[in-house]
Amino acid sequence: MKMLKTILKQFFHEPVTTLFPEEPPRNYAGTRGHLVFDPSKCTSCTMCMKRCPSQAIIVDRAAKTWIIDRFRCVMCGNCVDVCKFDSLSMEREYSKSAAAAERGVEKFDITYVKPEKPKKEGGE
């Protein structure tokens, strides 16, 4: 009797397996997938660089660049918490894999322009 139930369930139940490559990957609104950087808001205060547990972020204040190594980032979201300027956010999609030749760091040029009245930013 129990077996019949199990067998019948198979016919009316959706398959458990996700058809991943055809279907989009599953995630939720709160999933920490990868880090997104908004170059127009970054004041290069370097807080994200200092507080990153795996030191995946490098902010160069002189060259005005913001660099992330996706192969070091642990997606903890600590940088998002410490960023006071809303320049960082977490997106749902995971970072893509890379072949040996494609592996590298992602580099952004900071386009933030200081407002008219210059004031001191955080950091040293």
Added chain:
Amino acid sequence: MNMEINMINVPDVPNIGAKMKSGGYRLVVITCTPVSEGYVVTYSFDKDYKLQHYRISVQDGVKIPSIGPSYGGAFVYENEIHDLYGFTFEGMTLDFKGTFIKTSIPYPFKKKEQTAPTVTVVNKEAKE
């Protein structure tokens, strides 16, 4: 959380082990901590979820008697402290002779001359 720590002398360690065992205590952990002068080794016992700590103060090269005769499970902590801090325990129930945890540098937690850096150093090679 009981943080009261009883200081004892190094030769008393096996006696304390025997006393604790007869008192129905359970060995929770043995911790080694570097302090300003040498190291301290803390033995923590538990009875009815109350911790009882005994602490010995040791210098480099001191041989510490094992509490293995009372607590058979102590050998994992003692071997670990041997491999990470370089202390020798006498009379361990199972002596790995320094092969319990193999590390790339010998005794990695042994006190270094200078204090740890206080600023996070970012790897230079990634900067290019």
Added chain:
Amino acid sequence: MTSASKSPWILHYNASSCNGCDIEILAALTPVYDVERFGIINTGNPAHTDIFLVTGGVNEQNKVVLKNLYDQIPEPKVVVAVGICASSGGVFRDCYNISGGVDTIIPVDVYVPGCSVRPEALIEGIVKALGILEQKRAAMEERK
């Protein structure tokens, strides 16, 4: 397409990872992700292996084991570094016992980021590895 890339066999080795990536590799084998529908089989024997999955940033005691396993895998072979520890050492990069990434010991073909790696990302990485496996096989045929 050859039989090896239609049904690649994988070997998984934990080179001092925290377990997170290992259980995700296993999760990819179980019903919800089920990589066996692509013919991917987890084997325990390096001599049967086409794709070598390594997790964790290799430590002192593992270096030899990893090198041994790599040497035992027949050509053509593809090494996939699973997770950020295997890719670069990750959070443990500064630890005294970590050499910092699988590529410091053996050549790596595909890097899969993630901490811990998501099963979908892993599947995608394996698919990428299949393309490389196919290229390597073609290169081997030519050399003959």
Added chain:
Amino acid sequence: MTGKQTIIPFGPQHPVLPEPIHLDLVVEDERVISAIPSIGYVHRGLESLVDRREYQDFVYLAERICGICSFTHSSTFCQGIEGMMGIEVPPRATYLRTMWGEYSRIHSHLLWLGLFADSLGFESLFYNAWKIRESILNELEATTGGRVIQGVCKVGGVRRDVTPQFLSEMDDRLDGIEDEMKELTNVFLNDYTLKKRLVGKGVLSKEDAYILGAAGPTARGSGLDIDIRSTGYLAYGDVGFKPVVEKDGDGYARCAVRCKELFQSVEIIRRVMTDMPSGDVSVPVKGNPDGEYFSRSEQPRGEVVHYLKGNGTKYLTQFRVRTPTLTNVPALVSIIGGCELADVPQIVLTIDPCIGCMER
């Protein structure tokens, strides 16, 4: 008996173990006389990083001690810092931590049940256990944002809140999960083959468990009533908690403890959800930790102790973790002696070794 002894290496790469551990088995005919463990294949030296990362950021490293018990490690670490600094965590945060802690316990126990079934060659049961585990992981991901490494604890509380709507829907999903788990554990506890492989195998007596310092389900399977949750840390004091204890001390008893704890955890989650207080989920943290602290909590595998020592700077001076698997190793060595060679793999598994935890 021929009296001739042979040493058989077991591991580090072994089909039943997802993680490397090595045992030298001294064998006489088919009987194992003794076993000498050697570990260190997963030793990373994470504790040495504590003086290079700020204590608030170290939470993310602490949870990467192990990918299975990640949540408990982060909450124990936070608990230690909070205890040292005298931070009062908001009640909602402690309830949420309890909830996630129990979710991770269910996920860990299901993982173990699956691996254990796999070690016996019972593949369909393995798949079934992991199928149920995926729904637990989905709950965890929906609430915390991470599947196995949740990254949701922080010093002073938790980083995310759950909506009341989500909690009410969770109740229905828990019913479904509980039904599936009932079917699953029924097989584990009553199946003839599994009983044959478990009953009377790897017996750890109560005295041995106590002297060898066993913890968690290994100790509770031997009749020792040790469960740190009884101390009532987090919200366990409010939900009313009684440890699951079995007397026999064999593999079956340890398996039964874990099966029963699955339902106990579901019960705790339900209680936590209904009693969830409202309010903030975190308090701002100012200042630096000074002093020392032993922080204890109950992991899926047993009692974990984090020893923390601060000196009033942003960097702790000493961090040491004693994980349950480390104290279960002497117990493992003792129960392997005298068993048959064919039983070694599943006896090793019955203590639920988590090597990543053990070696940090």
